[in-house]
Amino acid sequence: MPNSFPMTISNHSESGSITPGDNAEAVTPADADLANVSRQIVIGGAGNLVVRMLGVRGDVGNVTFAVVAGQTLNIRCTQVRAATTATGIVSIF
Numbered sequence: 001m002p003n004s005f006p007m008t009i010s011n012h013s014e015s016g017s018i019t020p021g022d023n024a025e026a027v028t029p030a031d032a033d034l035a036n037v038s039r040q041i042v043i044g045g046a047g048n049l050v051v052r053m054l055g056v057r058g059d060v061g062n063v064t065f066a067v068v069a070g071q072t073l074n075i076r077c078t079q080v081r082a083a084t085t086a087t088g089i090v091s092i093f
Contacts, residue, residue: 021092029084036093038077043067044088052079 021039029050037054049065054076065073067086080089 024090024092027080027089027091029080029082029089031079031082033078034080034091036091038075038091038093040092041073041075041077041080042090042092043069043071043073043086044090045069045086047085047087048083049073049086049089050081050083051075051077052081053077 019039023036024042025035027034027041041049041051043049046068049067050062051065053063056078062081062083064083067073069088080091
């Protein structure tokens with residue numbers, strides 16, 4: 001029986017957004033761009049994570065996630081905003 005749902009994988013950027021990260025850096029929330037766009041964000045302490053996603057165009061606003069300690073989010077973001085209350089944040093890129 002043929003596969004009714006063929007799987008195609010495409011990179012959404014030249015940097016290969018579907019590949020795992022190979023570096024990491026601690027993040028201090030600020031209303032400024034990260035040094036590198038994230039592939040994942042790892043949370044050390046629970047709270048709210050307020051980010052600006054890579055795909056945001058113009059002044060669309062922020063996205064807020066309620067996160068728990070140890071959680072990993074597979075998101076590509078350009079900023080971890082100052083309104084973030086979560087702690088121990090690491091960006092994998």
